[in-house]
Amino acid sequence: MSLKYESQLREPLVYGTKDYHQVTEDICRPIEAKPSKLWYIGFFISVALLLFGVYAIYSEVTYGVGQWNLNKTVGWGWDITNFVWWVGIGHAGTLISAILLLWRQGWRTGVNRAAEAMTIFAVMCAGQFPIWHMGRVWMAFFVMPYPNTRGPLWVNFNSPLLWDVFAISTYFTVSLLFWYSGLLPDFATVRDRAKTKLRKKLYGIAAFGWTGSTKHWQRHESLSLVLAGLSTPLVLSVHTIVSFDFATSVIPGWHTTIFPPYFVAGAIFSGFAMVQTLMLILRKVYSLEDYITLGHIEAMNKVIVLTGSIVGCAYLTELFMGWYSQNKYEGYTFWYSRANLFSPYGWSYWGMMACNVISPQIFWFRKMRRNLFVTFFMSIIVNIGMWFERFVIIVTSLYRDYLPSSWSVYYSPTIWEIGFYAGTFGLFFTCFFLFSKYFPVIAIAEIKSILKTTGESYKDTVTPVEEKPLEEFVHTYAHAH
Numbered sequence: 001m002s003l004k005y006e007s008q009l010r011e012p013l014v015y016g017t018k019d020y021h022q023v024t025e026d027i028c029r030p031i032e033a034k035p036s037k038l039w040y041i042g043f044f045i046s047v048a049l050l051l052f053g054v055y056a057i058y059s060e061v062t063y064g065v066g067q068w069n070l071n072k073t074v075g076w077g078w079d080i081t082n083f084v085w086w087v088g089i090g091h092a093g094t095l096i097s098a099i100l101l102l103w104r105q106g107w108r109t110g111v112n113r114a115a116e117a118m119t120i121f122a123v124m125c126a127g128q129f130p131i132w133h134m135g136r137v138w139m140a141f142f143v144m145p146y147p148n149t150r151g152p153l154w155v156n157f158n159s160p161l162l163w164d165v166f167a168i169s170t171y172f173t174v175s176l177l178f179w180y181s182g183l184l185p186d187f188a189t190v191r192d193r194a195k196t197k198l199r200k201k202l203y204g205i206a207a208f209g210w211t212g213s214t215k216h217w218q219r220h221e222s223l224s225l226v227l228a229g230l231s232t233p234l235v236l237s238v239h240t241i242v243s244f245d246f247a248t249s250v251i252p253g254w255h256t257t258i259f260p261p262y263f264v265a266g267a268i269f270s271g272f273a274m275v276q277t278l279m280l281i282l283r284k285v286y287s288l289e290d291y292i293t294l295g296h297i298e299a300m301n302k303v304i305v306l307t308g309s310i311v312g313c314a315y316l317t318e319l320f321m322g323w324y325s326q327n328k329y330e331g332y333t334f335w336y337s338r339a340n341l342f343s344p345y346g347w348s349y350w351g352m353m354a355c356n357v358i359s360p361q362i363f364w365f366r367k368m369r370r371n372l373f374v375t376f377f378m379s380i381i382v383n384i385g386m387w388f389e390r391f392v393i394i395v396t397s398l399y400r401d402y403l404p405s406s407w408s409v410y411y412s413p414t415i416w417e418i419g420f421y422a423g424t425f426g427l428f429f430t431c432f433f434l435f436s437k438y439f440p441v442i443a444i445a446e447i448k449s450i451l452k453t454t455g456e457s458y459k460d461t462v463t464p465v466e467e468k469p470l471e472e473f474v475h476t477y478a479h480a481h
Helices: 020-032 037-063 078-089 091-102 106-110 112-133 137-143 160-193 197-206 214-247 259-285 294-324 328-338 346-364 372-398 415-438 444-454 456-461 470-480
Strands: none
Touching (some): 020 160, 020 415, 020 444, 037 112, 037 415, 078 112, 078 214, 078 259, 078 415, 091 106, 091 112, 091 214, 091 259, 106 294, 112 137, 112 160, 160 197, 160 214, 214 259, 259 294, 294 328, 294 372, 328 372, 346 372, 444 456
16 A cells, blocks of 8 residues: 555656656766856856956955945945845745745755755855945954953944844854755765765765765754754844844834835845746756756745735835825935935836836736746846845935935945945855856755655656555454454
8 A cells, every 4th residue: 555645736846757866867967977168158257257356355455445435425335235135135045945844845845955055155245245344354353242352342232233243144054054964965975976086085075974874864854953943033033133234223214113024025035036047047057857847936936926015015015104104204215215206216216116016926827937938037137126125225215314415426336346246246156156066956865755756757657545445444444453
């Protein structure tokens, strides 16, 4: 007798006639084959962007933050905009890995590995901005909360900027452990297939002596659940604390209690969009269509349309409160600085509304959710819109102060700010190219764990209950006892 708990109505998560060996072959092929010309082209473009970013940072450290176009009202410009944007992109990985693991959602297995890697690389990019924004970066040890010989000089524990340090460093550490612990069985697989002594040695070190014993699997399962339990509140807390950078101030446009929930929804929104961008490329380049299916893509598009609608509701709530509160400063910020198309930054606000609120509504239609071109195009549009959102929140709240004499001229970034941002893209994609070449981009062990219940060939051949009807089993069991 074989009982099958997977609904026959659900589409398969693994297509084709696959067995365990074929799964290993398909996912290990990119690691064992020589990189293609396209891989080299993409990798060298990423490295070039990274080097440009390094030079932009060198210029800023050498000559000071005056290299950036900041002024006495816009003290935060592109740097903090990009910091919040990158932190948001890193949100989907932990959500897919932790929360969907706890909810036992099978469709996570095709995309969780690359999403976790994306989280780590995005947080690495985000961390650069506050560090270099300090200006005198060699004084960075002053922000560390440790007893010292300089007298009673401590960091301000009431500052949400310090909470950021703790939240994001914790988030990075837990995400890294989650990602790496999941890689151990797959590293052992690659180690055992290695053709050269060097590869066998390096992957053997990376696998930490994994043998696949029952004890190892039990510890692996326990560790995964513990890390998932730790990560789940971090999904909510990290971007909530990032939102407190703004919400705990008294600046009109920032001082609002809706920031924490809508920052979290926006982070998941942009994170899933970036996962879609990367997974569609990986799916095509590495011929992984049988593992990253249209079902995976549709499930992620459902999350995008849900979180996009939450974000849109938050935007409208802000506009309503700007009017209903009758606070003339809030009203000025929301209705003139932002929503007025003819104000200096009106273009960014309406770009944000078009990209984040209007365009994702196309995913209410199943045909659009399963269209690869529409999905890829929309994933890029969403992340452009989320960048606009961070830019709108920061710049339109700052560029007009209470005193007209201190109103800034129109803020626009310098080449060094643009170079710094481009450099973080270089860092992100350099890391991602190396990851896709030397690491399994899909979790081999996890795909195998769901193959017998959600594989296409098994769904077609195995009925929910074989050999005997349920009533006969019940009768036999009752008679035997």
